[in-house]
Amino acid sequence: AVAGMFLKLSVCVSVLCACGALTVGPADRPVALVVIDVQNCFVPGGENPVPGGADVIPVINGLRERYGDGLDLVVMSQDWHCADHVSFTSQHPGYSNFEVMELDYDSQGALCTGPSPYAVNCTGSVAHRLNQTLWPDHCVINTTGAEFHPQLTTEPTDLVVQKGYRCEVCAEFHPQLTTEPSDLVVQKGYRCEVDSYSAFFDNGGFRQTELDSLLRQRQVRSLIITGLALDFCVFYTALDGRRLGYDTYVVRDAARGITPAGVERAMAEMEAAGVSVIRAEDVGRVL
């Protein structure tokens, strides 16, 4: 990334020297490719599939070939849920997949809505009511060290049988997606009691991921956002990116949505918020 920045800086400087009047374009500061949630759980065959989700992979792999050539950083986000995450239909008896329920939180972001086991630290006054779409279990953190629920008593003499890890490789990146050690990986949605569509904030705006500060440290100006799902995680990441002051682009053919109506609404809201929707073939103009 540093080499890429220097290369770009020196090219800019020499162009400026050569033809003084040229204005410094948006590419005078680093550009990040942001790859949202391209995980097995979100492609057909996974637990929470986005129609055509796998089609974004070659497009994204192609975009990242410009790394060092105007593209300075690749950010990968992962939906990274507790097995009993509040967004899972399985946690809400009587509800169905894709139904929307209301979840109440206090001012600190503690869940006040029972009967979730996480609704224990609420101070009593509801400060936020969030609409929560309920999803099939997906993107469950897969470590053998996954902790027991804090309210569950455990004893060293217990015989522990680990079972029911519903998606062994679900939270891993899709195997056809190119990844590099220099990628910045952001795991989101690991607070069990609140969902997190955006790679910047949870859905209540209670907590921030480290993404914004990492991008600021690297002086990133522009975000090129791709991935899944266009009407949820890509959409909210793009709105937050714009709100945080980044020049924000969404690559339409490097993203897929869950529903056509959702995609239509997301596109309109993004454009209204100042996010540019572009095509992969136009990314060169942004770099």
Ligand code: VGL
């Ligand atoms: C997503 C639904 C639930 C996404 C994540 O990545 O768009 N959608 N969790």
Ligand code: ZN
């Ligand atoms: Zn999720």
